[in-house]
Amino acid sequence: MTSHLVIRPSHPTFAIVGHPNKGKSSIVATLAEDESVAISPDPGTTRIARSFRMRIDDQVLYELFDTPGFQRPRAILDWLRQHERGADARTQVVREFVAQHANEDRYRNEVELLKPILAGAGVLYVVDGAHPYGAEYEAEMEVLRWTGQPRMALINMIGPGDYVEEWRRALNQYFSIVRIFDAQRADFSKRLELLRAFRELGEGDDRFSAALDHAVNVLEADRKERRRRAASEITDLLIDVLSWHEVAPAPEHADQAQLVKTLSERLMSRVRIREQTARRSVQEWYHHGALEIREQAVDVLSEDVFSDRSFVVFGLSTKQLAMTGAATGAVAGGVIDVAAGGASLLLGAGLGALLGSMGAVFGANRLAKVQVFGAPMGGMQLQVGPITNPNFPWVILGRALLHHRLVAERNHARREALVVDAISGAHLSDSLAPEARKRMARAFKRIREDGGLSAIDREQLCADVEASIIVA
Amino acid sequence: MPDSADRNPPLFVDAVEIPACLEADRGTSYAERLHRDRTIAASLSTRNPLGRVRAWHARISRDPESISKPSLGQRLERSRRVIGLLMLIVGALAGVGVASAVFHYDGTWPVNVVTVLAVLVLLQAALVVLSLVLMLPRVPGIRALQDLMGGLNPGAFIAAIYRRIARLDEPRAELLVWPAARGPAVARFARWQMLVWSQIGAVAFNIAALATAAALIAFTDLAFGWSTTLRVNSDDALRITNVLATPWAWFWPDAVPSAALIDSSRFFRLTSASPPAISAETLTGWWPFLLASITAYGLAPRCVLLVLALIRLRAATAHLLLDDPQVKALLDRMSSAEIALGAGDAEPPTQSPGTTARTTPSGVSSQAAAIVWSSAIATDTVNAWSLRNLQKEVTQAVEAGGGRDLQHDAAAVRSIAGGEPSAVLLFVRAWEAPLLDLQDFLEMLRAAVGPACSIVVVPIGAAGIPADEAQRTTWARWVGRIADPALYMESGA
Numbered sequence: 001m002t003s004h005l006v007i008r009p010s011h012p013t014f015a016i017v018g019h020p021n022k023g024k025s026s027i028v029a030t031l032a033e034d035e036s037v038a039i040s041p042d043p044g045t046t047r048i049a050r051s052f053r054m055r056i057d058d059q060v061l062y063e064l065f066d067t068p069g070f071q072r073p074r075a076i077l078d079w080l081r082q083h084e085r086g087a088d089a090r091t092q093v094v095r096e097f098v099a100q101h102a103n104e105d106r107y108r109n110e111v112e113l114l115k116p117i118l119a120g121a122g123v124l125y126v127v128d129g130a131h132p133y134g135a136e137y138e139a140e141m142e143v144l145r146w147t148g149q150p151r152m153a154l155i156n157m158i159g160p161g162d163y164v165e166e167w168r169r170a171l172n173q174y175f176s177i178v179r180i181f182d183a184q185r186a187d188f189s190k191r192l193e194l195l196r197a198f199r200e201l202g203e204g205d206d207r208f209s210a211a212l213d214h215a216v217n218v219l220e221a222d223r224k225e226r227r228r229r230a231a232s233e234i235t236d237l238l239i240d241v242l243s244w245h246e247v248a249p250a251p252e253h254a255d256q257a258q259l260v261k262t263l264s265e266r267l268m269s270r271v272r273i274r275e276q277t278a279r280r281s282v283q284e285w286y287h288h289g290a291l292e293i294r295e296q297a298v299d300v301l302s303e304d305v306f307s308d309r310s311f312v313v314f315g316l317s318t319k320q321l322a323m324t325g326a327a328t329g330a331v332a333g334g335v336i337d338v339a340a341g342g343a344s345l346l347l348g349a350g351l352g353a354l355l356g357s358m359g360a361v362f363g364a365n366r367l368a369k370v371q372v373f374g375a376p377m378g379g380m381q382l383q384v385g386p387i388t389n390p391n392f393p394w395v396i397l398g399r400a401l402l403h404h405r406l407v408a409e410r411n412h413a414r415r416e417a418l419v420v421d422a423i424s425g426a427h428l429s430d431s432l433a434p435e436a437r438k439r440m441a442r443a444f445k446r447i448r449e450d451g452g453l454s455a456i457d458r459e460q461l462c463a464d465v466e467a468s469i470i471v472a
Numbered sequence: 473m474p475d476s477a478d479r480n481p482p483l484f485v486d487a488v489e490i491p492a493c494l495e496a497d498r499g500t501s502y503a504e505r506l507h508r509d510r511t512i513a514a515s516l517s518t519r520n521p522l523g524r525v526r527a528w529h530a531r532i533s534r535d536p537e538s539i540s541k542p543s544l545g546q547r548l549e550r551s552r553r554v555i556g557l558l559m560l561i562v563g564a565l566a567g568v569g570v571a572s573a574v575f576h577y578d579g580t581w582p583v584n585v586v587t588v589l590a591v592l593v594l595l596q597a598a599l600v601v602l603s604l605v606l607m608l609p610r611v612p613g614i615r616a617l618q619d620l621m622g623g624l625n626p627g628a629f630i631a632a633i634y635r636r637i638a639r640l641d642e643p644r645a646e647l648l649v650w651p652a653a654r655g656p657a658v659a660r661f662a663r664w665q666m667l668v669w670s671q672i673g674a675v676a677f678n679i680a681a682l683a684t685a686a687a688l689i690a691f692t693d694l695a696f697g698w699s700t701t702l703r704v705n706s707d708d709a710l711r712i713t714n715v716l717a718t719p720w721a722w723f724w725p726d727a728v729p730s731a732a733l734i735d736s737s738r739f740f741r742l743t744s745a746s747p748p749a750i751s752a753e754t755l756t757g758w759w760p761f762l763l764a765s766i767t768a769y770g771l772a773p774r775c776v777l778l779v780l781a782l783i784r785l786r787a788a789t790a791h792l793l794l795d796d797p798q799v800k801a802l803l804d805r806m807s808s809a810e811i812a813l814g815a816g817d818a819e820p821p822t823q824s825p826g827t828t829a830r831t832t833p834s835g836v837s838s839q840a841a842a843i844v845w846s847s848a849i850a851t852d853t854v855n856a857w858s859l860r861n862l863q864k865e866v867t868q869a870v871e872a873g874g875g876r877d878l879q880h881d882a883a884a885v886r887s888i889a890g891g892e893p894s895a896v897l898l899f900v901r902a903w904e905a906p907l908l909d910l911q912d913f914l915e916m917l918r919a920a921v922g923p924a925c926s927i928v929v930v931p932i933g934a935a936g937i938p939a940d941e942a943q944r945t946t947w948a949r950w951v952g953r954i955a956d957p958a959l960y961m962e963s964g965a
Binding site for chain 2: 019020021031032033034036037050051052053054055056057066069070071072073074075078109128131132134135136138139159161218219222225229232236239243245277281284285287289450451452453454455
């Protein structure tokens with residue numbers, strides 16, 4: 001006979017249980033940021049209880065169990081009632097049921113879902129608040145009550161209907177805590193809110209609450225860390241694509257126009273691949289590695305980086321370009337004024353601003369610089385790049401910011417393709433503070449001139465990109 | 473296990489290969505990289521970033537499966553050495569040639585001390601100043617001069633030629649040619665590398681020039697004098713030589729020309745004869761001064777510049793490695809906590825959805841008994857719904873499932889079977905997943921009504937609306953999976 005000992009796991013543990021197809025796996029996928037969790041409309045997709053541990057290095061902060069749905073709750077309840085020996089022995093009767101049917105295929109689902117509960121896991125019972133309540137749920141709720149473990153009901157919303165109130169009335173009969181959690185649409189803050197709510201299942205255990213508080217703090221810090229990493233990746237993407245050029249020998253009788261075209265295509269291909277690499281990295285940090293395969297469905301983001309539409313959607317407007325170019329030119333002109341000790345009556349800055357804005361506006365239609373120069377050992381070489389179009393870095397930045405936002409906000413329970421709101425993604429660079437935009441424009445200029453940035457300048461650009469991620 | 477890079481390849485090789493390794497490593501998932509790098513970091517005792525990165529590479533390189541090892545670093549390292557050797561040879565040959573020219577003596581006119589000083593001291597001092605300008609940070613104002621001098625620098629020139637001859641076409645080979653180098657870290661490395669090569673050449677030049685001069689002095693009878701068109705008298709010359717001799721005058725007084733020597737060794741070619749008034753021994757009195765001058769103003773500054781350039785080159789190489797974004801990311805991973813949220817094991821393969829349900833054959837009776845499962849529809853509306861959507865009249869309707877117990881289900885089955893129907897409609901909630909509980913009920917029903925009776929599962933939406941397509945698909949698959957040849961599905965849609 002199994003002992004009556006109350007089992008206390010070393011860390012908070014929760015079993016997510018319920019009827020099949022009510023979003024148990026979606027809730028796990030969302031909380032565990034695991035896009036590999038199988039989510040399917042066909043019942044029986046989850047066949048064994050799977051453990052999802054939140055670990056920081058080797059320390060487990062909490063553990064979730066995704067369990068198969070109840071299949072024969074009335075038969076179990078029937079068995080339990082037949083073996084009842086009083087309210088104080090109900091948990092023990094459930095243990096006996098599991099022990100007796102552990103090797104039977106008939107009750108495999110029930111045994112799988114009851115095991116973690118009997119091992120001390122808190123119960124998170126999931127129902128669908130978008131569809132009507134039914135009395136058939138009462139058997140499984142009663143079985144869960146027999147386990148004697150702390151229980152919370154989560155009303156998930158699968159569809160447009162709203163039967164939350166009738167569910168609440170029923171659930172309140174069996175659960176002390178009832179919360180609504182839309183697994184498909186829950187953002188990061190909602191996830192944290194739910195984790196904090198799990199503390200209520202600790203029944204006053206301080207270690208339980210402390211572990212969950214620690215988990216919340218770790219997740220918040222990790223979120224910031226991901227944002228910092230993404231900013232760093234976007235910064236390096238900008239540095240790479242703005243500094244690259246392509247060179248090839250240009251014999252005297254070669255078709256230079258064709259050579260320019262070939263080199264331009266090679267350069268653009270490198271840019272496209274680099275952008276994809278940056279996106280993959282960002283998706284990996286947010287645990288959305290598999291999102292790429294559905295990217296064909298992504299409207300604006302799958303648009304070619306060099307397309308007119310990308311430039312219209314993500315680039316700066318002519319006026320903004322002129323203003324940013326003027327600011328950059330004014331700084332260059334200011335150097336002349338300083339050198340002249342003010343004797344130029346700030347004409348340097350004024351002239352620089354004028355030339356900068358004109359260059360920015362009129363250069364907007366040209367993609368890259370083309371140069372022909374002598375090779376060290378004789379002969380001529382043709383160089384295409386770096387890409388000098390003033391709008392180009394803003395297009396790259398805008399696309400990267402939109403991609404980051406979509407990935408960061410994306411819920412891991414969702415399996416359909418990303419839906420991109422092109423308008424909300426347009427001109428993300430607009431949201432930058434003017435000072436930051438000018439600083440970034442200067443950094444872009446320096447990258448093109450020097451082929452990169454010093455460590456200090458890179459840090460500054462990275463900080464500006466991170467600020468724009470927060471704003472975007 | 474030593475953390476230091478004692479047995480590691482040269483720093484430069486690591487600076488080329490580690491970023492390349494990390495770039496190739498991007499194919500590995502971030503979680504795997506984080507775990508691996510955290511594990512390696514935990515075993516390292518050094519806190520120095522350079523040491524950590526190099527130790528990481530030494531550890532990872534031992535596992536040939538983990539990362540491919542590019543050999544570009546070794547090729548470029550070999551190229552650096554070859555270029556350094558070429559600079560040494562070119563410098564030495566130039567030193568021999570120049571010294572042979574300026575110390576040339578055919579027994580007619582003495583070696584002109586002014587020429588020796590101009591070529592081996594003044595010109596060298598000017599070149600040292602230009603080297604110092606190249607060593608300054610790249611600030612507006614002197615940038616154009618630095619670019620010009622970088623293009624003319626023999627180190628850059630020989631490196632460009634070598635790159636062409638050795639067919640070092642890889643973009644990374646820009647590290648060896650300063651004018652081609654792009655990016656602050658790369659350009660800084662290339663600049664100091666160029667300066668190291670040029671200082672190697674210059675040191676070799678001065679050593680060769682000194683050796684040639686010493687050999688000529690030792691093995692031939694050189695005579696020295698001084699001659700210039702400028703209005704310089706002996707007193708001026710004495711002042712100049714005294715100033716030049718300041719560095720060594722205190723420990724080598726014999727290398728400071730005396731007034732008598734200066735006065736007596738001036739010559740004018742207009743006289744059409746070599747200086748006759750002094751002895752040949754006196755005429756050789758200049759050589760200690762000249763050798764000391766070449767050493768103090770040629771060799772010594774170049775040695776100092778070479779040491780400085782080597783120190784700065786090492787720092788630039790370290791920056792080349794540590795400023796690389798991939799290396800920064802590696803250090804980041806090595807110091808980040810490993811946060812895992814997902815499952816520790818892989819998702820087991822899911823069952824195949826199976827085939828879809830059969831539709832009711834046309835021969836099935838237009839009358840049927842009905843079972844409402846889990847209150848899918850109000851019993852008093854079953855007949856009307858069935859007539860409207862399925863064109864079947866319901867002769868008897870019972871309820872089962874839901875909140876009722878199993879004994880009630882058994883009674884419902886007995887009631888239906890008692891009427892010996894040719895067809896039974898089983899109304900179910902379309903939005904609910906079909907459970908084994910229902911399957912048990914179906915098996916019980918089949919046993920009671922016999923194999924000839926058609927059982928039609930009818931999924932029905934909330935408030936009696938027909939099931940939507942997704943719901944129909946789910947139920948059709950479930951019905952299709954049950955091995956019952958007389959089990960069908962209809963939805964009325």
